[in-house]
Amino acid sequence: MDRIEERQGLLSALPLSVLMVLIFVAPLIVVAVFSIMPPRVFDVLHMPSFENYRIFFTQGYYRSLGWALGMAAMATVTLFVICYPLAYAMAKIFKKFTLIITIAVVVTLFVSENIRLFGWVLTLMKGGLISGYLRTYAGIDIDGWLYNVPVIVFGLVYVYFPFMLFPLVQGISMVPEEVRQAASDLGASRTRIFFEIDLPLAMPGIVVGSLLTFVLAAGAMAESKLLGGQAVIVMADEIEAAFTFGQNWSLGSALAMILILIIGSLAFFALSRVDLDGIMGRRG
């Protein structure tokens, strides 16, 4: 009887599985195959070569990768530090106010990322909102804050704020209040409770939030383009350039493969270590 049900299950999962393969796996395979073609070819009927991967190391592309991962890491850490107290308050202290904050944060997502970033460009640029006011009312002349690495990280922090905040709220609200009280009752100070109870029990939320922000930030390019100008070039930028201006699909594929492999293995490693069922609320 079990077997019949199993077979029916497999059968009903079949259409979706086929669709998933077509939509997700097939393009990945195409990219993977392209990445081992010689540079500047537009079909896959060539002898494979690893020339593109050599180019990655010899022509300085690894620097773009370094920037992308480095800035993503900085943004993730900054976001964690900013979001944790807010998430804690939203999960444990604020009551109706939590809903207001949630709505306020979600509403920003209704406006496209590029437009919001342009808003910051207008605010921060030379002769923009802030420097204009400063010149008029304080008599200080400044150059604006755009086109450097910190402002790119700021942009990443700004754009990916909700992706850190909400998983953290979810994670922290999974810490039972009585368990914290029990720890306090047994003599633990607030710091001890944070490290011994809060952090480990909220870990699924922390991992999911950090992973989301890191992965999205590592593949982001609008921030570095708009706010960063040409200060640094990130990996996503290089990939786009290789596919468009460079007309070098196989190089672009190779760069994409490298990014996918790094981020994919990171995600796999992180997710294998947390209990996702917990954060989905499926645990009893």
Added chain:
Amino acid sequence: MAPPVVLRLENVTKRFGLFTALHDINLDIYDGEFLTIVGPSGSGKTTMIRLLVGMDEPSEGLIYLDGKVINRVPANKRPTCMVFQSLALFPHRTVGQNIEFPLKIRGVDERRRRARANELLDLLHLPRDYYGKGVMQCSGGERQRVALARALAFDPEILFFDEPLSALDYRLRKALEKELKQLHRQTGKTFVYITHSLEEAMVMSDRIAIMRTGSIAQVGTRRNLCQPEKPLRRRIHGRGQPVRCRGPGRRAVSGARRGYVGQRRPSRYRRRRARHLDGAAGIRPFPDSRGCRRLRSQRPDG
């Protein structure tokens, strides 16, 4: 001469919003006594001891510990410890780590912690190889014992138990009641124990406080508590027999064996009348002793 008062509640009131959970409580807890708080569900037992261990602050009134007001002293600075109704074990830790937690906080070195944890495992009849087992893999009763062990490891001056034995089977419960009682005698610490079961209270405690809807209806020793208000006792006890107690004498004991605690077995007429009254009050009688001998002997409480 009465022993000194360790904890004193003076006109303590606790409100949650508009709802008054505790109303003008006055209670002295003496050094080294075993005090049991009995009362129906929702009568404010948990709320009261949460105030005493420092997890909540009273809305009004004062709490004294050794003569000093401790209203605003946080839980981790009080020499009190509570076993939660929900147990509140650390789910990400093993049994051993749970038990050792208070020792670790205090900076006791690893070998001594381990030794103490093993002692406590033995004391509570948990196998020693549970040390490395995750608490979430333990059964309900095992968890309760872990929670007890953890509180004992903390070694507080006053121990609070919020229905710690409710998930245990009858036999183990009796055994642990005995252990607790013995522990109380050995350590000479003050024990405050919450239970639904008047029987448990009668067996274990020096004094009993009966709570009802946010206030203390009666406090007294086993003996002078022998005329509790009938409806209340019926609510706790689940049966409507009137209590007539002349101390735990022979007849009372033989009554207790038949399910009547601290009292002799009522006459047949009284039993029938009580059943009739219970029926009128909507209380379902427990299966009668006839034909239910075995069931009755395993019955958790009265």
